[in-house]
Amino acid sequence: MSAGSSKRATLAMVADAAGVSLPTASKVLNGRGDVSDATRAKVEEALRQFGYVPQTGRRLPVPTRVVDLVFDDLRSPYALEILRGITEAGAETGVDVVVGRVPAPDGSGPLTPEDSWAQRLKSSGREGLIVVTSVLSLAQVEGFAKAGLPLVVIDPLNMPRVEVTSVGATNWSGGMAAAEHLLSLGHRRIAFAGGTQTASCNQARLHGYRAALESAGVGTDPDLVLHGDFQYDAGLEMGTRLLSLAEPPTAVFAASDATALGVLEAARRRGLRVPEDLSVVGFDDTVLAELATPGLTTVRQPLQDMGRVALRTLLRLIAGETLDSHHVELATNLVVRGSTAPLADQGAR
Structure with a gap:
């Protein structure tokens, strides 16, 4: 029976729907503490579905x-x-x-x-x-x-x-997609501006990036792999270091959109144009990606x-x-x- 039915719900109906005994349903109804959390949740859900009204005629307020x-x-x-x-x-x-x-x-x-x-x-x-x-x-x-x-x-x-x-x-496949995109554009010196080094998601994105490079026969240059904390300031610092190398990258895969914006600022300060002189890919697809100038290519997380x-x-x-x-x-x-x-x-x- 649903809450919209013309027949008045009884506590026995609620107990049956929740798969518990009538005394247990009564305990939940009266706020007793000797009921497991899982059982209480089932009874309270049944009370809501039935729109249970006690015999007094007053609808019982089910705890939020x-x-x-x-x-x-x-x-x-x-x-x-x-x-x-x-x-x-x-x-x-x-x-x-x-x-x-x-x-x-x-x-x-x-x-x-x-x-x-x-x-x-x-x-x-x-x-x-x-x-x-x-x-x-x-x-x-x-x-x-x-x-x-x-x-x-x-x-x-x-x-x-x-x-x-x-x-x-799917951080690994996202990292691989980012690197494969840059490889398809002809880039070979592709840097990774990562987040917190020990973070599981960062490690997966890094492994995806490396897998794409290896599949394309491109070695991973350790000078092109840095780690920060997924924030703008870290991206600016890593971007500055990468672009100061004797042989700087032509593309950067940043492990977050905020990090990517920091890389974009590092490029601007060195007088480099994006994407003419440097391609940048982020990760997340937050509003930052759309507001960036130019718009940020990124891996979208739902x-x-x-x-x-x-x-x-x-x-x-x-x-x-x-x-x-x-x-x-x-x-x-x-x-x-x-x-x-x-x-x-x-x-x-």
Whole structure:
């Protein structure tokens, strides 16, 4: 029976739909604590679907479902796209999303290793947690597990254990597509301006870049491979170093759009034209890529879709479902704009 049916729903109907006993459904209805989180979620969902009204005639207010979403950086267009996807999915599923920064004991470091954070979230009624691009320690992950707080990580910088559920993109194939595009334009001295060296996504993009060069019979020059932190300033610094080489690159694959914009600025300061003198490819396809001058050729990550998948995956974990895979990768694709062009005559450079 649905909420729109003319027949009044009973608690027995709700219990049957949720696959629990009538006493268990009554416990959830009355806010008792001796019910597992997964069972409570099933009963509350059935109460919502049936629009259950107690015998008093007053519709019972079902507690709002709340999950936490934390970022290590809320300023970037990347974070805003992820945020949009998660909050839209939350609105569709009736889940409130509380957004914040990752906490630290002294306000400066990454996530605190103590269990206090997980316990605080649990006592605040949070059902689960989504963490975006942060470093997680094994102690932190175990703290969430001990508190019974399901966790999903988007673009993790590290994977403290294989059981951590994560959502990302096809970084390896994206890196390969970027390098293959530059190779197809005749470039052979192709630099890699990477992000955090130990980050899983950065390593995958680097390996894809190297695979494309090797397939084309082009050796990887170690002087052309640098690492930063996915930010504009790092891109500017790496771009300056690369373009100061005795034999500078004719093209640069940057591991993020923000990094690519830093490379573009480094080229401008040296009086180089993009794409005539230097081709540049980014990674993400945020609004920065469209606003850049010239428009930035980049590897598109489906950031909003990654956010939606993360929220829906978290809800499945909360409901006690078994996932087919602990890691989900969404497809990337190359978006060609004005920052790349065929290799110019080197004699005229």
